Amino acid sequence: MRTLAWRKGLAWALVAFFVLGGVMNIVAPPSVADEYMRWGYPYWFNYVTGALELASAWLLSRAATRAAGAVLGMVVMTAALITLFIHSDWSHAVLPALVMAALSIILAAQFKQLKTSVTASGTSH
Template sequence: MSISAYGKPLWKSITWRGLLQWVLVAFFALAGLLNMLGTAALLAEYRRWGYPGWFHYVTGTLELSSALLQARRTTAKVGAALGAAVMAAAFLTLVFHREWLHAAFPLTVFFALIVSRTTIQP
């Protein structure tokens, strides 16, 4: 059994907020890579939404940057803000095109970013 620096088993030292932060880092890294690869289905969606053919590279770069920034403690809030901006843009795009169910996902990620980086003081 691994012991953390605090003398507790490692799995007991992981907080839900810390886990959420790493899930978000993984999400933005994977989303960024998928956007950079630009599958045929993804490119068709970007065209349908009226974005230029190269725009998936912009989205992918922003998502990868968000993941890298969130992974470092000193830049995590900036990375979360960048990710929130990307998710807000995705949400607005989907709402504009009346893709209501599809719009729920970036909205959920947006709020997860807020929750993951907000410190509640008693």
């Protein structure tokens, strides 16, 4: 039961992270819009990023789609990390790296759960 509790807690923390990030990217206060401009992205790219983050949050919120949400979140965070590395913005790379680690844990837990359920269903016949 404890294992399930930390998995759900971590998943919901990631949901909150991606909802907040998605909203911030879509609303794009001047500080966010300035960063996208500084990085050389088109003026509309923050909307794409925000939509992908919200999609990741939605997928992570449902147990049946949690693995897909983790993969999508990893794609978004990988793009963020590449951008930050290209621009030598090391201090801002810490949070996306931690989120990537958390998403990896969620994904591993989902695969472990899938393997366990497949193994259990194979032995019941």
